[in-house]
Each structure stands twice: as structure tokens, then as C-alpha cells.
Amino acid sequence: MRFNPTREMEYRAQLAREYLQDAEDRFRSNDFKGCVQYSQLASENAAKAVIAKRRTPSWGHDPSSELLEIAKELESEQDANVTRLAEISSQLAPEHGRTTYGEPERFLTPRMLYDLQAAHRAIGLAREAVAIMNHMIARPGQPSAST
Numbered sequence: 001m002r003f004n005p006t007r008e009m010e011y012r013a014q015l016a017r018e019y020l021q022d023a024e025d026r027f028r029s030n031d032f033k034g035c036v037q038y039s040q041l042a043s044e045n046a047a048k049a050v051i052a053k054r055r056t057p058s059w060g061h062d063p064s065s066e067l068l069e070i071a072k073e074l075e076s077e078q079d080a081n082v083t084r085l086a087e088i089s090s091q092l093a094p095e096h097g098r099t100t101y102g103e104p105e106r107f108l109t110p111r112m113l114y115d116l117q118a119a120h121r122a123i124g125l126a127r128e129a130v131a132i133m134n135h136m137i138a139r140p141g142q143p144s145a146s147t
Contacts, residue, residue, distance in 0.1 A: 003056050009137055012049035012057065016042050020130045023123050032114040037099035039119075039126035040092040046126075046133035047089040050082065053137065062093030081132050088129045092122060 019042035026034035040061070047067055048057035054070045057063060064086040071082040102109040 005052055005054070008052040008056065009049050012045045012052055013133060013137055016045035016049060016130050016133055019045060020126050023126055027119055027123050030116075032116060032119040033099055033110045035119040036095050036114050036122040037110075039122035040095040040099065042126040043085075043089050043092045043129035044096070046129040047085050049133050050085060050136050061096040062090055064090035064093070078136060081136055085129055085132045085136075088125045088132075092125055095122065 019038045023035050023038035023042055026032075026038055044061055044063060047063040051057040051063055051066050051070060054073055055066075058066060067082050067086040067089065071079055071086075074082060098113055099110050102111075102113060
């Protein structure tokens with residue numbers, strides 16, 4: 001299959017928006033583990049949508065190093081956005097494993113790890129990541145997609 005940057009970017013952006021909606025739904029239903037899980041996926045795919053503007057994103061869960069690599073290729077006014085998106089994806093990346101497996105060495109299941117504060121922090125970061133993505137992938141003359 002041949003890489004199509006526009007389709008990959010659009011696909012990752014749609015995933016990010018859908019995962020953010022899933023996180024919002026979980027937050028409203030007090031499913032804190034689910035909220036964190038979907039927040040991590042939203043931020044990961046927001047970062048990968050931006051990466052897809054330049055190259056095929058990796059399959060890893062922490063695309064922050066890829067973002068920082070492509071930052072050199074982007075317009076200078078995007079540096080702060082790319083750096084912030086990299087920070088967010090790096091902060092939330094460890095949650096991929098924790099929301100799946102918990103902390104076995106401490107005998108803590110995923111549901112035991114998360115509370116309202118953790119969910120609030122994660123969803124705030126995911127909202128910011130998707131907003132940055134929407135701004136960065138908007139075509140000239142076209143408004144940013146809503147979150």
C-alpha cells in the first residue's frame with residue numbers, strides 16, 4: 001500500500017476527535033480509567049496526524065520524538081505548537097500500558113489507579129492536543145475543525 005499523506009492525516013485526525021469524544025463520554029459517566037485511556041489515544045493520534053503531514057507515523061504510543069524531528073521541517077511559527085504537542089503525547093504515553101495492565105508489581109489494577117483528578121488532567125491534555133492538531137492541519141483559507 002502506498003502512503004498517502006493527506007489520507008493518513010485525515011484518518012489520524014478523525015481517530016483523535018473520536019477518541020476525545022469517547023474520553024468526554026467516559027468522564028461524564030465517572031469511568032476515570034476509560035477517560036484516561038481514551039485521552040491518551042486522542043493525544044497520540046493528534047500527534048500522528050501532524051506527523052503524517054511529513055511522513056508515515058510509527059506504530060509506537062509515544063510519537064513525541066517524531067514530532068520533534070519534523071519540527072525542523074515546519075514553519076517557525078509552528079515550533080511552539082509542535083513542542084507542546086510533543087510534551088502532551090510524552091506525558092500521556094505511559095498511560096497506554098497503565099490503563100491496560102495497571103501496575104502489577106504493586107497489585108494495582110487499572111481501575112485502582114485513576115480518580116477524578118487524574119481523569120480531569122488527562123482529558124484537559126487531550127483537549128489541548130486535539131485543538132493544536134486542528135490548528136496545525138487546517139488548510140490555508142479553511143477554518144480549523146471543531147473539537
